[in-house]
Amino acid sequence: MNLRTLFFLAIKDLTKDVKVLALVVMAVGSGAMAIIPLSGLMLGFSNYLSETTIDVSSGHVILSPEKDEKLIKKADLIKRAIENISGVQGVSIRLVDSTSAITKKENRSVLLNAIDAASESQTTTLHEKIIKGRFLDSSRKNCIIIGSELSEDLKVEVGDSIAIQFSNAQKMRFKISGIYSTGFHEIDNGIYMNLPEYQRRMNVVNRASQIIVRLKNPKLAEVLAERLREWQIQAKVETWKDRLRFVEGLQQNYRFIQRIVIFLSIASAGLATGVLIYTNIQHKIRSIGILKAIGTRNCRVLQLYILEGLLIGISGASVGNAAGSLICSYISTHPLQIRTSLSSNLVTAEFSLSLLILPTLIAISVTLAGSLYPAWRAARTNIIKAIWHG
Amino acid sequence: MARVVLAENIRKNYFLGKVVVPALRGLSIEIEQGEFIGIMGPSGSGKSTLLNLIGMLDTPTSGSIQINNQKVSAMNENERADFRLSHLGFVFQFFNLFLELSAIENAMLPMMLRGIAHGRCRERAKEVLELVGLAKRMHHKPSELSGGEQQRVAIARSLINRPPLILADEPTGNLDTLTSLEIMEILKQLNREHCQTIVLVTHEPDLGRRADRIICLRDGEIEN
Numbered sequence: 001m002n003l004r005t006l007f008f009l010a011i012k013d014l015t016k017d018v019k020v021l022a023l024v025v026m027a028v029g030s031g032a033m034a035i036i037p038l039s040g041l042m043l044g045f046s047n048y049l050s051e052t053t054i055d056v057s058s059g060h061v062i063l064s065p066e067k068d069e070k071l072i073k074k075a076d077l078i079k080r081a082i083e084n085i086s087g088v089q090g091v092s093i094r095l096v097d098s099t100s101a102i103t104k105k106e107n108r109s110v111l112l113n114a115i116d117a118a119s120e121s122q123t124t125t126l127h128e129k130i131i132k133g134r135f136l137d138s139s140r141k142n143c144i145i146i147g148s149e150l151s152e153d154l155k156v157e158v159g160d161s162i163a164i165q166f167s168n169a170q171k172m173r174f175k176i177s178g179i180y181s182t183g184f185h186e187i188d189n190g191i192y193m194n195l196p197e198y199q200r201r202m203n204v205v206n207r208a209s210q211i212i213v214r215l216k217n218p219k220l221a222e223v224l225a226e227r228l229r230e231w232q233i234q235a236k237v238e239t240w241k242d243r244l245r246f247v248e249g250l251q252q253n254y255r256f257i258q259r260i261v262i263f264l265s266i267a268s269a270g271l272a273t274g275v276l277i278y279t280n281i282q283h284k285i286r287s288i289g290i291l292k293a294i295g296t297r298n299c300r301v302l303q304l305y306i307l308e309g310l311l312i313g314i315s316g317a318s319v320g321n322a323a324g325s326l327i328c329s330y331i332s333t334h335p336l337q338i339r340t341s342l343s344s345n346l347v348t349a350e351f352s353l354s355l356l357i358l359p360t361l362i363a364i365s366v367t368l369a370g371s372l373y374p375a376w377r378a379a380r381t382n383i384i385k386a387i388w389h390g
Numbered sequence: 391m392a393r394v395v396l397a398e399n400i401r402k403n404y405f406l407g408k409v410v411v412p413a414l415r416g417l418s419i420e421i422e423q424g425e426f427i428g429i430m431g432p433s434g435s436g437k438s439t440l441l442n443l444i445g446m447l448d449t450p451t452s453g454s455i456q457i458n459n460q461k462v463s464a465m466n467e468n469e470r471a472d473f474r475l476s477h478l479g480f481v482f483q484f485f486n487l488f489l490e491l492s493a494i495e496n497a498m499l500p501m502m503l504r505g506i507a508h509g510r511c512r513e514r515a516k517e518v519l520e521l522v523g524l525a526k527r528m529h530h531k532p533s534e535l536s537g538g539e540q541q542r543v544a545i546a547r548s549l550i551n552r553p554p555l556i557l558a559d560e561p562t563g564n565l566d567t568l569t570s571l572e573i574m575e576i577l578k579q580l581n582r583e584h585c586q587t588i589v590l591v592t593h594e595p596d597l598g599r600r601a602d603r604i605i606c607l608r609d610g611e612i613e614n
Binding site for chain 1: 445467488490503
């Protein structure tokens with residue numbers, strides 16, 4: 001029996017009851033379908049986390065104080081040296097302070113970042129996240145920008161004044177020039193002020209809590225980090241990937257749970273396939289006997305029913321992939337609001353062909369596995385019993 | 391005439407637990423090309439067992455069977471399947487057609503199993519369906535055919551690979567008298583005009599008498 005005859009018989013057998021076949025294909029397909037938008041959303045969400053963290057917080061390479069040190073020394077010198085490296089788009093010095101934001105009714109502990117507005121605009125996109133008012137300007141004194149969540153908590157608006165008590169107990173009033181929103185709870189509960197003003201008031205010169213670097217080509221982050229480590233600066237050098245290890249961990253955990261759920265859902269579809277083929281075999285045991293009587297080898301009968309399982313798997317995967325891709329494409333144009341402990345944002349699903357590999361493999365392997373036992377039973381059918389007692 | 395079947399001292403025992411039930415007790419027969427043999431006998435005489443052994447659907451407990459001068463009783467399972475495909479044609483009592491296939495697809499199936507091109511199979515299937523008078527019903531499914539028509543399709547299927555031997559096990563057992571006579575006439579015609587060797591199992595004396603030679607079985611032995 002050649003492959004064409006095998007296909008002929010398998011397709012004729014499968015399509016004799018189109019409704020049942022459609023239900024089984026849909027069952028397999030629904031398992032496969034669920035994977036694609038979920039994976040697409042996960043990809044979109046992790047890419048969103050990475051990009052936003054780089055954009056508003058970490059840059060591509062981050063220098064932070066070494067262990068047991070509070071600040072990086074010779075920060076201005078380091079900044080200028082890094083700026084001279086080709087491929088560097090921007091370098092920003094940040095001084096971070098634990099402060100209290102005080103209004104008449106509220107008193108909140110907040111993290112304050114002192115930044116140089118011009119350098120920061122070349123390094124991060126924080127200036128693009130302003131939703132009310134304007135970004136920091138080094139020429140305007142006593143101004144701050146605050147996160148949207150903090151402004152809601154403190155019930156303050158652009159133009160209002162709030163008191164900031166610094167870590168050295170010094171207390172000053174600042175006018176809110178702008179409110180920003182990044183989607184990250186931690187950042188949106190913070191305050192930014194001008195670096196020179198902070199340095200002057202706190203008498204901290206040529207020091208930094210962080211130096212962040214943005215590259216024209218993000219892929220060169222590791223190369224730059226290695227180069228900076230070779231300089232033997234008294235600072236810890238990390239790339240954005242080091243900083244975002246938690247996202248990777250989050251992804252891994254998610255993928256693990258996702259695979260279990262998907263495997264279980266498709267396994268039940270595989271079981272349905274197995275039951276379909278098994279029931280089919282039970283009902284046509286006489287036909288199998290005849291097929292063998294007229295000269296079909298046992299191995300060909302085995303191949304026939306495995307092929308049926310394979311065809312169900314391929315059809316299910318195709319239907320599931322098509323439907324999943326459509327849902328994924330819909331979510332990519334209609335973002336979902338995803339709230340986590342880290343952020344609350346509209347996230348789109350990102351589609352890539354690699355997302356189709358896993359559902360296809362799972363659907364085919366599970367339906368194949370589901371067809372093995374019935375196929376084996378069919379191949380072992382006793383011809384005489386099947387024909388005369390089937 | 392060439393010898394098509396030579397069965398020598400064949401025995402077939404079945405086991406009911408530890409009890410041995412002999413179905414055939416050292417039976418020998420010889421069938422020549424172009425013969426129309428009728429195997430008759432009461433129920434339990436061993437007619438179907440003999441047909442199953444000649445048809446290589448079962449193996450004898452002892453003795454040897456040769457078909458076309460090949461010792462088929464010594465073949466393994468795959469060799470037996472290949473031999474059945476190319477040398478034997480089967481017609482069963484319950485027609486045993488594939489319900490999802492049309493008449494022409496049922497008829498061409500054994501030829502397709504040999505790996506022959508679809509187009510050639512279809513042409514040959516048309517020929518054999520015309521031979522059994524079913525040219526106008528070839529695209530109908532078994533459920534759309536009468537019992538007689540279904541049995542004609544089964545005969546066409548048995549002929550498609552031009553086997554030297556056709557084995558028919560009660561082919562009219564499920565048909566009315568008139569249709570039974572029509573089916574017998576088709577088999578007789580094939581035997582007469584195409585020199586087709588046919589072994590027919592029946593318990594109906596009227597039909598058995600149409601055979602060239604009758605082998606009567608009783609208790610697993612040849613009676614006459």
